[in-house]
Amino acid sequence: MALTKKEVEHVANLARLDLAEGEAEAFKGQLDAILSYVEKLKQLNTDSVEPTSHAVPINNVFREDIIIQPLGQEKALANAPDRADGCFRVPKVVE
Amino acid sequence: MEIYELTIHELHDKLKKKEVSSVEATGAVFSRIVSIEDKVHSFVTVSRDEALRQAEEADKRIASGDMRPLTGIPIAVKDIFCTEGVRTTCSSKILENFIPPYDSTVVARLKSEGAVILGKTNMDEFAMGSSTETSRFGITRNPWDLDRIPGGSSGGSAASVAASECIASIGTDTGGSIRQPAACCGIVGLKPTYGRVSRYGMIAFASSLDQGGPMTKDVKDAAILLQVMAGHDGMDSTSVNTPVPDYSKGLSGNIKGLKIGLPREYFIEGMDKEVDAAVRRAVKELEGLGAEVVDISLPHTEYAVAVYYLIATAEASSNLARFDGAKYGYRAAQAKDLLDMYKRSRAEGFGPEVKRRIxxxxxxxxxxxxxxxYLKAQKVRTLIQNDFVDAFKRCDVIVTPTAPTPAFKIGEKTADPLQMYLSDIFTISVNLAGLPAISLPCGFTSGNLPIGLQIIGKGFDDETLLRAAHAYEQATERHKKKASL
Structure with a gap:
């Protein structure tokens, strides 16, 4: 199945990736090659097969609700690209 | 033999007998790094000052009689494990300046044993690759042939062991990223059972597949390192709370009567002739040690790569959504609004392979x-798991080649992502099924390139595969040959 350039741009938008000039075309060719390779899965009838999301069957892991020492504001902000007044600063969100 | 060439257990004995101190051993390893790192480039970051301070502490500990198997041992850690106060990049521009505020559980465990952390090893960006060529910080070269790749994604960890730039190292394996580079570099690489080793603080690629493990000069060292890494961790909800056996104790050298499965789908048309011959010889040698060979079938093997590249990329696209330029990591300059900040920070911060997979x-x-x-891939994953369940009714371990070829040339596969993905054809099923597997040296090509033998075990039976690998290694001693640099 061949992707259209428009589909590639749609996926890039979903993935929050800006595409440079010509990048959509390049991705289109590479993704087409990979998608046509994975088409082979269609050879298998899996109608009655349960999907596996995880190799080890662990569900609903609980622990005691105990208070632990949090990271602290200074450490949490130490890697921030931009900060102000003890907060992460980002471009204006609301109009 | 030089100090930097020693294994963990050999250096441990010398430290114990006070023949050498940890500060001296660490100094010797750093001298080795200084003399050959220009050629190999195993490391992204070398943390010399911290390491020497840890070595001093280790020496005090040894003097006080409080010595553990890893106390004072210099170890290199893949740059995917968070290290408090030491830059952790995942070999990506997006984390170029990231200094973690906490240690990953694996690193914390190493530190509490008194190990010395030498620095952070190079890798494919976000562990996505089989050659370490997608690193933002330059390629790593194979110590056996500097024109060839060391494998990947844990290529820096493998090369650092093969080049004696450390005593042992730690890697991670999502589709073969410990075993394939171990094969390429002629060392031992163990991917433990999924859930055996905590993934807390190990930067996530594909969470249902990722597992950390040891990369070492011999099998005994792999057992020693796994002993420290393994165990339940409340900080990782996928870590399994079952008792950890004594892995070293099981290395008896005795594999009489062990049933070894040989899957016909792993000896395929187009495989490198020398790899095929070396693995077949290894099977004979295992038979010579008293093992019994059983022909088995893993019929869905040919679908594993397709399943993997849907599941791993789907999980990666979700995991890597956290890199948004807001809280840590690279942010594009002068974003006009929030969406623009996300899209440009990610476009500028991720390399081409990471973007392709996202x-x-x-x-x-x-x-x-x-x-x-995605759902189709998860269903075929079940079929692949069932193949192993059926096969293990008839055998104790499964033996295969680790990779279809020895280390390939730098640049040989970078233009064709699908060809690169096929380098993991023999390692991927193991991750999909969550099983333990080890790669160890089983010979060399006529061009003197190492060849890896893969032994796959039953889930949570890492012990048996270590025993089989150890018996083979001790009988053949192929691990003793060193790359000449």
């Missing part, structure tokens, strides 16, 4: 395609 994964999960790709 795109593929996003597509596989997107509305209208989820059932056809």
């Amino acid at each position: 795109m593929l994964g996003t597509y596989a999960l997107s509305s209208g395609y989820y059932d056809a790709y």
Whole structure:
């Protein structure tokens, strides 16, 4: 199945990736090659097969609700690209 | 023999007998790094000052009689494990200046044993690759042939062991990233059972597949390192709370009567002739040690790469959504609004392979395609798991080649992502099934390139595969040959 350039741009938008000039075309060719390779899965009838999301069957892991020492504001902000007044600063969100 | 060439257990004995101090051993390893790192480039970051301070502490500990198997041992750690106060990049521009505020559980465990952390090893960006060529910080070269790749994604960890730039190292394996580089570099690489080793603080690629493990000069060292790494961790909900056996104790050298499965699907048309011959010889040698060979079939093997590249990329697209330029990591300059900040920070911060996989994964999960790709892949994953369940009714371990070829040339596969993905054809099924597997040296090509033997075990039976690998290694001693640099 061949992707259209428009589909590639749609996926890039979903993935929050800006595409440079010509990048959509390049991705289109590479993704087409990979998608046509994975088409082979269609050879298998899996109608009655349960999907596996995880190799080890662990569900609903609980622990005691105990208070632990949090990271602290200074450490949490130490890697921030931009900060102000003890907060992460980002471009204006609301109009 | 030089100090930097020693194994963990050999250096441990010398430290114990006070023949050498940890500060001296660490100094010797750093001298080795200084003399050959220009050629190999195993490390992204070398943390000399911290390491020497840890070595001093270790020496005090040894003097006080409080010595553990890793106390004072210099170890290199893949740059995917968070290290408090030491830059952790995942070999990506997006984390170029990231200094973690906490230690990953694996690193914390190493530190509490008194190990010395030498620095952070190079890798494919976000562990996505089989050659370490997608690193933002330059390629790593194979110590056996500097024109060839060391494998990947844990290529820096493998090369650092093969080049004696450390005593042992730690890597991670999502589709073969410990075993394939171990094979390429002629060392031992163990991917433990999924859930055996905590993934807390190990930067996530594909969470249902990722597992950390040891990369070492011999099997005994792998057992020693796994002993420290393994165990339940409340900080990782996928870590399994079952008792950890004594891995070293099981290394008896005795594999009489052990049933070894030989899957016919792993000895395929087009495989490198020398790899095929070396693995077949290894099977004979295992038989010579008293093992019994059983022909088995893993019929869905040919679908594993396709399943993997849907599941791993889908999980990656979700995991890597956290890199948004807001809280840590690279942020594009002068974003005009929030969406622009996300899109440009990610476009400028991620390399081409990471973007390609995020795109593929996003597509596989997107509305209208989820059932056809992601759900389909999860169903075939079940079939692959069932293949192993059936096979293990007839054998104790499974033996295969680790990779279809020895280390390939730098640049040989970078233009064709699919060809690169096929380098993991023999390692991927193991991750999909969550099983333990080890790669160890089983010979060399006529061009003196190492060849890896893979031994796959039953889930949570890492012990038996270590015993089989150890018996083979001790009988053949192929691990003793060193790369000449």
